[in-house]
Amino acid sequence: MKILFVIENYLPHIGGVEVVFRNLAEGLVKKGHSATVITHRMKGTAKEETINNVKVKRIGCLGSRYLFTFLSLPAAVAEAEKADIVHTTTFNGFFPAWVAAKLSRKPLVATIHEAWVGKWREYAGFNWLKAALHDLAERLIYLLPAVDRYVAVSNSTRRQLLNLGKNNTVTVYNGVDYGHFNPRKHDGSAIRKKYSLQKNYVLLVYGRPGPSKGMEYAIEAMKEISQKMPKARMMLMLSRDKQYQRKYSQLLRLIKKLQIEDAIINIAPVPHQELPKYIKSADCVIVPSISEGFGYTAAEAAAMGKTVIASNTTSLPEVVSGKHILVEPKNSHEIAAAVESASRSGCHTTNQKRFTVEENVSGYIAVYGELLQRFKSKNKG
Numbered sequence: 001m002k003i004l005f006v007i008e009n010y011l012p013h014i015g016g017v018e019v020v021f022r023n024l025a026e027g028l029v030k031k032g033h034s035a036t037v038i039t040h041r042m043k044g045t046a047k048e049e050t051i052n053n054v055k056v057k058r059i060g061c062l063g064s065r066y067l068f069t070f071l072s073l074p075a076a077v078a079e080a081e082k083a084d085i086v087h088t089t090t091f092n093g094f095f096p097a098w099v100a101a102k103l104s105r106k107p108l109v110a111t112i113h114e115a116w117v118g119k120w121r122e123y124a125g126f127n128w129l130k131a132a133l134h135d136l137a138e139r140l141i142y143l144l145p146a147v148d149r150y151v152a153v154s155n156s157t158r159r160q161l162l163n164l165g166k167n168n169t170v171t172v173y174n175g176v177d178y179g180h181f182n183p184r185k186h187d188g189s190a191i192r193k194k195y196s197l198q199k200n201y202v203l204l205v206y207g208r209p210g211p212s213k214g215m216e217y218a219i220e221a222m223k224e225i226s227q228k229m230p231k232a233r234m235m236l237m238l239s240r241d242k243q244y245q246r247k248y249s250q251l252l253r254l255i256k257k258l259q260i261e262d263a264i265i266n267i268a269p270v271p272h273q274e275l276p277k278y279i280k281s282a283d284c285v286i287v288p289s290i291s292e293g294f295g296y297t298a299a300e301a302a303a304m305g306k307t308v309i310a311s312n313t314t315s316l317p318e319v320v321s322g323k324h325i326l327v328e329p330k331n332s333h334e335i336a337a338a339v340e341s342a343s344r345s346g347c348h349t350t351n352q353k354r355f356t357v358e359e360n361v362s363g364y365i366a367v368y369g370e371l372l373q374r375f376k377s378k379n380k381g
Contacts, residue, residue: 001033001368004083006076006097008068010039011051014272015208015239016296017089017113020153020174020360022054027175027361029053036083038075038093040068068092076100085109085368094141107148107371109364112169113293114314115160117142123291125211142166148371151364153294154315170367174294175360181276181303188281195265197233197281201343204282204306206237206275207297209247214288214311214330219254219264221286221335226263228340234286237267237278279304284342287316290329295319299355307347309338321353 005025009018025035029052041047041058048057057075061067073096080086080100088097089111101108116123117138121131142164150169152158161169179185192198203225205218215238222234240248255264270278279285285301287310292298298320301308305323310316312326320326325347327334341347 001028001365001372002082002084003028003033003035003368004076004079004086004100005035005037005039006072006086006088006093006100007037007039008065008092010037010056012045013042016174016294019272019296020111021089023175023177023357024361024364025054026052027357028365031361031365033365036079038072038079038096040065040072040092065092069095072096073099077103080104080106084372087111087364089113090141091137098144098146102146107368107375108146109149109151109367109371110147111151111153111172112157112161113153114157114291115142115164116291117160117164119291123212148374149367151367154318156315156318157293170363172360172363172367173355174296174299175357176296176299176303176355177357178303178354180273181279181300183276183280183303183305186276186280186304188277188279191277191281195233195235197265200231200233201229202282202284203232203234203339204237204278204285204301205234205288206269206278206285207239208241209238209244209251211247212289212291214290215247215251216254217330217332218286218288218335219251219260220258220332221288221339222260222263223258224333224336225339226260228336229343232339232343233263233265235265235267235278235282237269239269275300276304279306282306284309284339286335286339287311287320288329288335289313289316292316292319299353302352307342309335309342319353319355321350323347323349 028035036055038057041060059072069092076096077100081104086097086101086106087109088094120134150166152171153174155171158169158171209215225232284307287298289311292315295316298308298310302322308320308324310320311329313329325338327338
């Protein structure tokens with residue numbers, strides 16, 4: 001099969017969504033299929049290149065990611081003619097993928113990480129006008145005909161889509177690289193030594209500081225934690241990408257306002273290959289999200305055998321396993337109490353759940369195959 005991906009971001013941009021599509025595209029190639037990615041062009045990247053046998057075409061967007069929706073159309077339409085399946089995700093790649101699939105009469109698959117209809121203001125922190133515009137844009141996406149299969153990355157997201165009337169939805173969990181996130185392969189002692197944390201109880205909070213990630217609640221909890229556990233320290237590893245700069249600055253001001261600078265170690269994001277060492281160095285990982293589609297942070301920390309304190313919301317109860325405590329979202333007091341309990345080994349423990357890349361790739365191949373068979377039967381008729 002020849003799969004065309006039309007997605008706003010791809011390597012070298014790294015985030016949860018990019019990891020999903022990198023693993024999928026490369027996994028398809030390993031199984032004998034071909035994968036082409038149309039994505040936006042970041043500064044310093046080539047217009048075209050092949051990464052691990054995945055063909056990547058980048059579209060210049062004049063510094064605005066929103067322009068990808070329109071500027072990628074010619075390339076998407078041209079490549080769709082050569083593809084068997086067109087695959088996209090929300091948001092800025094959705095429309096060009098839809099147009100390309102419709103014009104080429106190819107099946108369209110859309111991966112949905114979260115459905116925020118009616119919740120943009122709560123989850124994204126937008127003013128009412130910006131929230132209304134994003135809500136309208138998302139509603140229009142779900143109103144478009146000719147999306148042949150929606151793929152939800154968790155049952156939580158699938159329920160959201162079913163509530164919106166999208167009955168042609170299946171769940172394919174995101175995949176975690178357990179070969180990479182393997183506690184036996186990594187040593188965190190050098191990290192603890194680097195930051196003089198050998199005698200401390202270490203908390204780790206990492207990821208994108210988007211409004212739905214709830215990072216402020218973990219920071220607020222640290223005020224209470226440091227009063228009850230003076231030797232506790234929080235390693236804060238947050239993305240500093242331009243799109244998160246405002247939120248990142250707000251979090252730094254919050255740390256200063258709470259006067260907990262000595263309890264927080266602010267660490268610049270590290271390459272993906274180094275991340276397991278930092279997880280290994282921690283005693284506990286906090287995932288304070290308000291909403292998650294899957295929850296890579298929780299899954300990665302669980303894979304590394306760490307105690308996870310996560311919000312009891314959306315997909316996180318599905319994904320978290322091993323030693324963990326679920327807390328009420330937006331509740332810094334519950335986070336603090338959970339950390340204190342975790343330090344005394346007061347955790348709920350379950351068998352580790354596994355979400356493998358192999359199962360993810362096989363799940364998508366099954367979706368593609370079913371759609372192609374259906375299209376062939378329809379064309380014969």
